[in-house]
Amino acid sequence: MSSDGTARPRVIEPGLPRWDPGTERYRLAGLGALILRLEAGDRLDIVDREGRQPCELAAFHPDSLKPDLAALNLQPGPVSAGIDAVLAGTPLGFGLPPDEIHQLRHQLAHWRMPKGSDGVARILEGDTRPGDKVTLNAARAVIVILHAPRGHGPAMLPDEQTPATDLSVIIRRATVNPLASPTLPAPLGDLVAEYRVDRCTALSYEVKEGQFIQVIDVDGRQCSDFVAFDARQLAEGRERGIDMTTTRTMLGAIYPGPGLASKFFDMDMQALTEVVRDTCGRHDTFGLACTARFYEDAGYPGHPSCSENFNNVLDRFGLARRRGWQAVNLFYNTGVNASNAIFLDDPWSRPGDYVLMRALKDLVCGSSACPDDIDATNAWNPTDIHVRIYDAKSDFTRAMAYRMTPDAEPRLTRETGFHARTSTLTRNFTEYKGFWLPSRFNNAGPTAEYWACREGAAVMDLSPLRKFEVLGADAEDLLQAACTRNIRKLSDGQVVYTAMCYDHGGMVDDGTVFRLGPDRYRWIGGDEFGGKWLRDLAEKKGLRQVWVKSATDQLHNIALQGPKSREILKEIIWTPPARPRVDEIQWFHFTVGRIGDYNGTAVLVSRTGYSGELGYEIFCHPKDAPKVWDAVWEAGQKHGLLPLGLEALDILRIEAGLVFANYEFNDQTDPFEAGIGFTVALKGNEEFVGREAIIRRKEHPQRVLVGLEIEAKQAVGHGDCVHVGRAQVGVVTSGCISPSLGKNIALCRVDVTYAAIGTEVEIGKIDGQQKRLPARVVRFPFYDPDKLKPRS
Known part of the structure; x- marks a missing residue:
């Protein structure tokens, strides 16, 4: 409390323990x-x-x-x-x-x-x-x-x-131990051994090839240095341990993570460990484990250090003592700032966060519970680390942790219902919003996938889109308040693309609203937070007869896009007489049917997409996904159907001028700034959140989304600065080389002063000043600007 008796503002730390002991x-x-x-x-x-x-x-x-x-x-x-x-x-x-x-x-x-x-x-x-x-x-x-x-x-x-x-x-609990640490996560499999690394100490241990090493942050925000050496090489007198410079050079990444770029290498470029899971995602591979010299120079002579602790526990394996150990600094939050300096801040790890690695050779390992209490490395409070070793026969999925909000429970990366089929065609998967999605496919690649979509047909997995059932007598009122479109104009079987905004006009998300019937809607967006936002809005407005139910895990979908997509679906989708046939579905409408015939797999088919082509999306229960994929795949072969990954999809959507979250829009941009002002119904919807702010921003615009053609073939991308003379006047949000146009194109958020068609600007490379790529403002969408193809 302050001297006048008022409460002082406090630091908000979501994700740390919020409960009393017990x-x-x-x-x-x-x-x-x-x-x-x-x-x-x-x-x-x-x-x-x-x-x-x-x-x-x-x-x-x-x-x-x-x-x-x-x-x-x-x-x-x-x-x-x-x-x-x-x-x-x-x-x-x-x-x-x-x-x-x-x-x-x-x-x-x-x-x-x-x-x-x-x-x-x-x-x-x-x-x-x-x-x-x-x-x-x-x-x-x-x-x-x-x-x-x-x-x-x-x-x-x-x-x-x-x-x-x-x-x-x-x-x-009725019986409470006030000194107890948070409960450790349950073991993931059959344990070979486990160790507690007490705060400010280190330990050494041996791991056999194929076994798994799990390093757990017990209380949260505690760093743990990890070292590993090839045991066979060590027995022959050669020290070959994890080498950070080699690892960064081999992977082209700051640190490995689950997926293709997952291995730590030694100086001979031999892989020692593979990262299988990571629930934190922020670690350090720049610096040494903390040293005695570090504390001495800071004025703390005699302070314990991880390097000295490693010297003491690794000595029994014949490893030479050293003043500073090169280590993987797990849970250590470092990065490189705009001034090219390495920074540190409080760790991101929460209680129970862990990194799971697989030993690719027999290893001698060391783990520490870092003693640093003089800065933010361990949030000023060193705590324990826990290590578990699992049997080599264990079967662990590769995964990262996705959290809807900082204090939400982590959810490990999942496979979609279609993964059993797409994984036979590629190993190039990337994590997207808590799911593994293909980035490109074998024997084709983004360019071939792109042309299949533009000239024939392509099928892609879009299951991570978040689906929410909005139900009840107040469902329409809630969506009318949440969405910038006039939801009251929707008919049964119709879909509308819309934005949702905060009070200040910045966007929560974009997505589509399906009307399945009176008081029955479905919101499909990119962010899981959209469901929570809708529930919070219903509570705020006192709408008691509406429920927003998460359906993503029970509703997966593929998109079939391209000029041949209608012909493919006509062969395989049966619809009841009261529902439109596939060839009767109008743009932004949907139908309900079955694969094959009356007794086939249930599907919902909408005439929507994210490619700028004629296209459809097919929704089903995840258990039925392989059947749906097989039916589409078989029917599509005579039409040149190819699978399509995220890299090709990005080219398609940029050409079509379709926006993407945290690129073209975020919570600081309104729909007009994001280039989707057509979604804002200022007439006919007097109720939606952010309306007054959006009106003010529309009347006094500062930035607008435009298209750019670049007079150079050098790639430009998200974050590249846009200049007129020395001054920066905008930023590239997305860019690509357009295969069909043969041009280098980009979407750009620019000051309205320079938004007129034909305005010449320059895209800055290197430091933004030393190299410039000439560009000019053009109309977008770049491809099919009147959207005749998706309407066809």
Whole structure:
């Protein structure tokens, strides 16, 4: 408190522990399961995050394993197929990673759980609101199994709007250890060994080829230096350890990550380790492990250092002592700023974050819990590190962590329903919004994929698009307030492209709204935060009869684009008489049908896309994705169908003048600045968020999106500066060499003074001043500016 009694502003740190000691928090995924043990007096809160999501619960006495719902003052109801599937070790959720299933089966075996249940309790039923909860108190020790079911079986049809969504589970323990650290994540597989690295110390250990090394940040924001040496070379007197300069040179990246560029190399360019998972994503490969000299020069003689700690623990392997050890500084938040200087700041890691590596040779390893408490390296508070070694036979998916918000639970990179097919055609996958997507395909490449789309047909996986079911009597009112379009004009079966904006006019996201029926809409955008934003807006406006339900995990989609796309789909999509046929769907409309015939796989087909060509998107449940891909692929071969990756898609969308989040728009740009002012219905929609700010910004514009033609073939891209004379007047948002136009083109956000067609500008390279590429402002879209092809 300040001297006048008012509260002082505090530093906000999302993602760090927010609970008192003895409080545990878990995410129960839609269609997922949790197995937890409660002791007498423990309190269990089950919270419905999105509304209309029931929870099924079974309970067993820990010794007799007899059903014991009475311990929670609950009565058993009918048997649950979901709970029985969990007890059988075969949960109903689609695409669960193998290690999650392993953890479930490990818990079942550990507690000797029965193979089925006699009955379950069902709570949070009916029209629950986001945030509604049920509190249960344990009268005695009990093992609890929780399941978040869907009302009508695990697979949601593409025209249904009843996805299973997440629940929050919070345990408040009756007996509390106030000094306890946050709970470690469960082991990922069969453990060979595990070690605790106490704060300000280091340890050494051996790992066999093929085994996995997991380095865990226990409390969050704690750095851990990691060294590894080829054990066979070391036995012959040669020290060959991870070399940062070699690794950066080989990969062309600051540090490896899961995917193709995942290996750490020694000075002989031999790979020693491979990064399999990384839930933090910010590490250091520039500097040495901290040294005694570093602390001495800062005025702290005698301060412990990672380098001295490594000297002490690696001595037993015959490694020469050194004043500074080259190391991978895990969780150390460094980078290079605009002045070409290396900076450091508080680490990004949260409690339980980890890096999982696979040993590619027999290794001698060292891990530290860095003792630095004189700067932000460990957020001024050194804590512990935990190391686990897993068996070489373990099966771990390659993944990074995606968080919707900084304090959201991490979700590891998933495979889409179509991955089983696309992965047979390429190994070039990149992480996008929590999913693996192909960047290019074997034997074709971006140029061939591009021409297939422009001249024939191409199919691409766009499953990471976020889908939200917007339901209820207030659904239209919510979307009318959230979207810049006039949603009230939508008819059943129609789609509209729109923006959503904050109060100051900056954009939340762009996307499409589908009207499936009265009080039934679907929002499809690029950012998962869009669903939370809609729910928060409904709460703010007091709209009680609307629910925004996440459906991304139960609705995957491919886009079939190109002039032959209609001919391909006509051969394979059956529609009922009351629905439009594929050849009858108008631009920005959709139909519901089946693959092949009346008994085929259910799909929803919309005449939408992101290529500037005639095209369609096909939505299905992930379990049906291989069938849908096979049908499209087989029908498309005589039409020259090729798969299309993200690199070719980027060229297509730039030519068509289609915007991309954090390139053409962000929360500082309004729709007019982003080049999509046509989505703003200032007449007919008096209600949408940000309207008054957008009007002011439209009346007094400062920047506008324009097209550029560059008189040079040197590549330009996002962030390149645009000049008139010495002054910078704009910035390139996206650029490419257009295959069909034979020109170097770019989208650019520029000061309105220089936005007129024909205005000559220059794109700065090197430092923006030493080299300039001549360019001029042109009309965009560059390709088919009147959008005749997608309308055809």
